[in-house]
Amino acid sequence: MTAFLAAHSKLIDQIGINALLALSLSVSLQAGQLALAQAAFMGIAGYVGAIGAVQRGWPLWESMLAGALASALAAAVLALPIGRLRGVFLAIATVGFGEIARTVENNLPITGGAEGLSGIPDDASTPWIYGTLIAVGCVIAAASRSKFALAVAATREDEGAARGVGIDTARVRFCTLTFGGLVAGLAGVLYAHANFFIAPGDFGFGRMEQILVACVIGGVTSSLGALVGATLMTVLPEFIRFLADFRDVTSGAILLGIVLFAPRGIAGLWKRGGRA
Amino acid sequence: MILQQILNGIVLGAVYALFALGYTLVFGVLDILNLAHAAIFTAAAFTALALAARGMPLPLAFAAAVALAGFAGILLDRVAFAPLRARNAGTLAPLISSIGAGIVIVGILRGVFGPDEHRFALGTAGDAQLHAGPLTFGVIDLVVVVTALVFMLALSYVMRATPLGRNIRAVADDRIAASLLGVDLERTIALTFFIASALGGAAGILIGLQYNSVSVEMGSRIELKGLAVIVLGGMGSITGAVVGAFILGAVETLSVAFISSSYRDAVAFGVMFAILVLRPRGLFGKRALRTA
Amino acid sequence: MQGKLVWSTALAAVLAAAPALGANSVAGKTVKVGVIADTSGAAGAYGSAQKNAYALAADDIKAGLLDAGGATIVFDVQDAASDPAQVVNLTQKFATDGSALLVGPTLSAEAKKADPIAVRAGLTILATSNTAEGITAMGPCVFRNSLAEAQVVPEAVAAAVAKWKPKTAAIIYGDDNQFTKTDYDIFQAALQKAHVELVDVETYHTGDVDFKAQLTKIAAKRPDVLVVGSLVEEAAKIVTQAKQVGLNAHVIGGNGLNSPKFMELAGGAAEGVVIGAAYFIGNSSPGNRAFVERYTKRFGAGPDQFAAQSYAAAQIVAHAVKEGATTSDALCAAFKRATSVPTVLGPVGFEASRDVRAPSAILEVMHGAFTAFK
Numbered sequence: 001m002t003a004f005l006a007a008h009s010k011l012i013d014q015i016g017i018n019a020l021l022a023l024s025l026s027v028s029l030q031a032g033q034l035a036l037a038q039a040a041f042m043g044i045a046g047y048v049g050a051i052g053a054v055q056r057g058w059p060l061w062e063s064m065l066a067g068a069l070a071s072a073l074a075a076a077v078l079a080l081p082i083g084r085l086r087g088v089f090l091a092i093a094t095v096g097f098g099e100i101a102r103t104v105e106n107n108l109p110i111t112g113g114a115e116g117l118s119g120i121p122d123d124a125s126t127p128w129i130y131g132t133l134i135a136v137g138c139v140i141a142a143a144s145r146s147k148f149a150l151a152v153a154a155t156r157e158d159e160g161a162a163r164g165v166g167i168d169t170a171r172v173r174f175c176t177l178t179f180g181g182l183v184a185g186l187a188g189v190l191y192a193h194a195n196f197f198i199a200p201g202d203f204g205f206g207r208m209e210q211i212l213v214a215c216v217i218g219g220v221t222s223s224l225g226a227l228v229g230a231t232l233m234t235v236l237p238e239f240i241r242f243l244a245d246f247r248d249v250t251s252g253a254i255l256l257g258i259v260l261f262a263p264r265g266i267a268g269l270w271k272r273g274g275r276a
Numbered sequence: 277m278i279l280q281q282i283l284n285g286i287v288l289g290a291v292y293a294l295f296a297l298g299y300t301l302v303f304g305v306l307d308i309l310n311l312a313h314a315a316i317f318t319a320a321a322f323t324a325l326a327l328a329a330r331g332m333p334l335p336l337a338f339a340a341a342v343a344l345a346g347f348a349g350i351l352l353d354r355v356a357f358a359p360l361r362a363r364n365a366g367t368l369a370p371l372i373s374s375i376g377a378g379i380v381i382v383g384i385l386r387g388v389f390g391p392d393e394h395r396f397a398l399g400t401a402g403d404a405q406l407h408a409g410p411l412t413f414g415v416i417d418l419v420v421v422v423t424a425l426v427f428m429l430a431l432s433y434v435m436r437a438t439p440l441g442r443n444i445r446a447v448a449d450d451r452i453a454a455s456l457l458g459v460d461l462e463r464t465i466a467l468t469f470f471i472a473s474a475l476g477g478a479a480g481i482l483i484g485l486q487y488n489s490v491s492v493e494m495g496s497r498i499e500l501k502g503l504a505v506i507v508l509g510g511m512g513s514i515t516g517a518v519v520g521a522f523i524l525g526a527v528e529t530l531s532v533a534f535i536s537s538s539y540r541d542a543v544a545f546g547v548m549f550a551i552l553v554l555r556p557r558g559l560f561g562k563r564a565l566r567t568a
Numbered sequence: 569m570q571g572k573l574v575w576s577t578a579l580a581a582v583l584a585a586a587p588a589l590g591a592n593s594v595a596g597k598t599v600k601v602g603v604i605a606d607t608s609g610a611a612g613a614y615g616s617a618q619k620n621a622y623a624l625a626a627d628d629i630k631a632g633l634l635d636a637g638g639a640t641i642v643f644d645v646q647d648a649a650s651d652p653a654q655v656v657n658l659t660q661k662f663a664t665d666g667s668a669l670l671v672g673p674t675l676s677a678e679a680k681k682a683d684p685i686a687v688r689a690g691l692t693i694l695a696t697s698n699t700a701e702g703i704t705a706m707g708p709c710v711f712r713n714s715l716a717e718a719q720v721v722p723e724a725v726a727a728a729v730a731k732w733k734p735k736t737a738a739i740i741y742g743d744d745n746q747f748t749k750t751d752y753d754i755f756q757a758a759l760q761k762a763h764v765e766l767v768d769v770e771t772y773h774t775g776d777v778d779f780k781a782q783l784t785k786i787a788a789k790r791p792d793v794l795v796v797g798s799l800v801e802e803a804a805k806i807v808t809q810a811k812q813v814g815l816n817a818h819v820i821g822g823n824g825l826n827s828p829k830f831m832e833l834a835g836g837a838a839e840g841v842v843i844g845a846a847y848f849i850g851n852s853s854p855g856n857r858a859f860v861e862r863y864t865k866r867f868g869a870g871p872d873q874f875a876a877q878s879y880a881a882a883q884i885v886a887h888a889v890k891e892g893a894t895t896s897d898a899l900c901a902a903f904k905r906a907t908s909v910p911t912v913l914g915p916v917g918f919e920a921s922r923d924v925r926a927p928s929a930i931l932e933v934m935h936g937a938f939t940a941f942k
Contacts, residue, residue, distance in 0.1 A: 199677050
């Protein structure tokens with residue numbers, strides 16, 4: 001068992017980080033917001049934390065603090081102009097934000113541009129990653145018992161009606177986006193400190209797609225679903241490695257199969273008996 | 277030089293418009309963002325390439341590949357979207373489903389054709405460059421621009437003046453009411469996919485000819501820009517898709533010419549972002565949107 | 569007394585035979601080499617060429633065309649799908665499954681994330697296509713047999729400038745790819761040294777197909793030379809479109825253009841392009857002609873630089889195994905000793921920095937084929 005863990009420690013770390021990312025998106029999705037800027041927030045925080053660690057010798061917790069603050073701030077700032085956007089328009093606007101962020105990261109001298117940022121200390125150990133995941137999970141679990149969670153669900157189901165009963169849907173959207181930005185930021189710094197090196201391409205549309213797929217596979221309305229989805233998507237390429245050249249066709253088919261047979265995600269299969 | 281750059285922008289815009297037309301049609305009718313559109317775009321290009329390589333004359337290969345793309349679109353709907361429609365699965369599930377279908381299609385193409393870049397045989401499209409005063413453009417560039425406009429006009433005509441078009445618009449407006457009024461839903465949707473995918477396929481072949489480049493990655497390069505275009509133009513609006521495409525082409529080209537090629541994408545997406553902030557439904561978008 | 573004489577003679581005989589016995593001691597042994605190549609995804613074309621080369625090398629070893637001292641070398645080629653996460657997982661796998669060597673990964677950005685894992689586990693690394701700075705510095709057993717742009721471009725620029733005597737130049741390069749961005753840095757420095765004025769610099773993004781905007785802008789400045797800092801797919805389109813917008817400058821590029829695909833995709837627009845490269849397909853090193861023939865026959869197209877550098881890596885590994893190295897540490901020591909291993913690239917050795925020492929080439933495209941530039 002310990003040999004297995006040792007041989008797969010990086011994979012286990014990746015699961016943890018991807019789970020954090022999926023959670024960060026899930027929070028927005030549960031409010032009905034297809035806000036696809038998680039990869040960008042991850043990148044902003046990752047760079048802030050990594051630059052601090054490399055140039056000023058910040059320890060991991062300081063990187064995480066600075067990075068998460070930066071990404072939360074970016075999310076808060078982004079929340080204002082996108083306030084009136086809905087559905088796919090919101091999705092594309094946020095993806096556009098991600099492309100802008102990536103271009104800026106590619107051109108600023110301090111980030112190293114296309115050559116990337118090397119020499120990031122390898123101090124994001126597994127306990128740190130899973131500790132953060134558990135902490136975030138607890139916060140979300142606690143929040144899901146609060147009135148805020150009801151406001152979130154109401155905003156998702158029917159925004160007009162929610163406003164009609166006095167729920168401040170703008171505040172719901174703002175809070176979920178900012179919180180999502182914060183969590184994605186934590187994941188971003190952990191990612192940087194687990195990979196020695198980051199480049200702008202790590203935080204582009206491809207990454208965003210991966211996070212979105214993980215959430216939908218797991219179940220959009222469920223945080224647990226996000227965790228399941230992230231785990232599955234991270235582990236899948238390694239599990240089917242033996243298929244060699246047929247790997248990508250197989251993973252596409254698996255993705256298709258899961259969505260067709262469980263359109264509400266894996267968590268949806270679980271909860272089919274009705275929600276509490 | 278500025279005139280030439282404007283012309284470059286128009287040609288680039290036509291490329292985006294060709295791709296966006298099929299995208300926006302499906303989007304408008306079914307609220308589905310079909311991310312497998314790019315895969316069918318690629319598949320048609322490879323099909324035409326393979327047929328032409330076996331000696332089929334280009335116009336015939338083009339027609340055959342476009343028809344094949346149309347049927348592929350119908351198949352795609354049957355496999356990836358129809359089951360979800362039957363279950364009222366919302367708008368996110370079809371999105372992911374289309375991602376999966378796209379991966380499968382591209383995977384098959386890679387298995388058959390390999391990951392390398394290919395091109396149509398030298399001289400297929402003709403390299404002739406035309407000159408009009410100080411401006412230069414290729415014959416194929418002219419074909420692409422004209423085709424984009426012809427497709428837009430033809431599609432608008434079909435939508436406005438034919439029974440099929442009326443049915444499609446009815447389904448787009450209110451699916452339930454349309455079926456209550458006797459519109460054959462599944463047949464209309466299938467035809468919508470046929471048209472949209474045929475358009476996408478035509479785009480793939482033309483772009484493959486224009487840039488002498490057919491590869492399994494060609495779809496993913498243009499996909500993001502295509503999304504920006506249809507959102508900019510407004511959901512389901514054909515005019516919007518074309519106008520949005522030309523705006524994007526112009527913004528990209530002019531930002532290279534006058535700002536910096538390094539910030540080209542940032543400027544393009546920034547402009548798109550700004551327009552959305554001012555008009556949250558896109559330039560020509562009219563209807564309210566069902567949320568996720 | 570006689571017994572002692574017999575004993576000593578026998579002992580002497582055994583000791584004399586020992587080196588010969590030692591050299592044959594790899595016969596029958598199996599050396600597992602983990603290869604990480606992107607055979608799908610954005611870098612799929614490059615990784616596939618690499619995979620082809622290893623397949624060819626493995627068969628050549630079995631057929632005795634490549635001498636590994638009777639040992640079997642297993643190239644376990646795994647696809648990382650151009651995904652850094654998979655590269656990391658594969659590296660960890662190879663670091664813990666008894667592999668004696670890690671070859672690859674395809675991209676420098678991937679290597680920077682994954683090599684430290686192998687270094688920590690004491691696995692020797694031989695990079696065949698990583699050209700960024702700082703790769704070999706990652707560990708005492710990280711080697712590289714790919715000449716970086718910094719090693720091939722300055723000579724090529726000097727030779728081209730001597731022949732063309734240009735006054736002005738423009739550069740177009742990919743700004744979001746470490747390889748092409750390095751091209752810009754090095755070409756710019758080389759041009760400055762040659763007193764050629766840089767009149768315009770334009771960038772593009774990996775995957776772009778339309779360069780008319782940038783090329784129109786460059787054409788308006790009428791440079792004598794156009795530098796293309798790019799990989800083959802974009803380069804082919806750039807030279808084609810340059811001709812289309814009426815930009816008739818001499819064209820020069822780096823390693824990225826060194827592929828028969830360049831002529832295939834660009835057709836006539838490739839004529840006269842000069843390339844600073846790490847491999848000349850027509851070079852006369854022993855075994856190169858035969859390699860090119862075998863590769864072309866088996867895979868339907870000539871080997872590009874990725875394939876050649878991968879095959880050369882296989883040759884370096886076979887050479888080290890033949891000398892008796894079958895473990896990671898032994899391979900590291902053998903590479904350090906290597907001064908002139910015959911490969912399809914020419915004679916290859918490693919510097920103290922573990923970077924490669926190999927001949928570079930300056931090529932020109934003439935009549936659709938690479939020839940030596942004069």
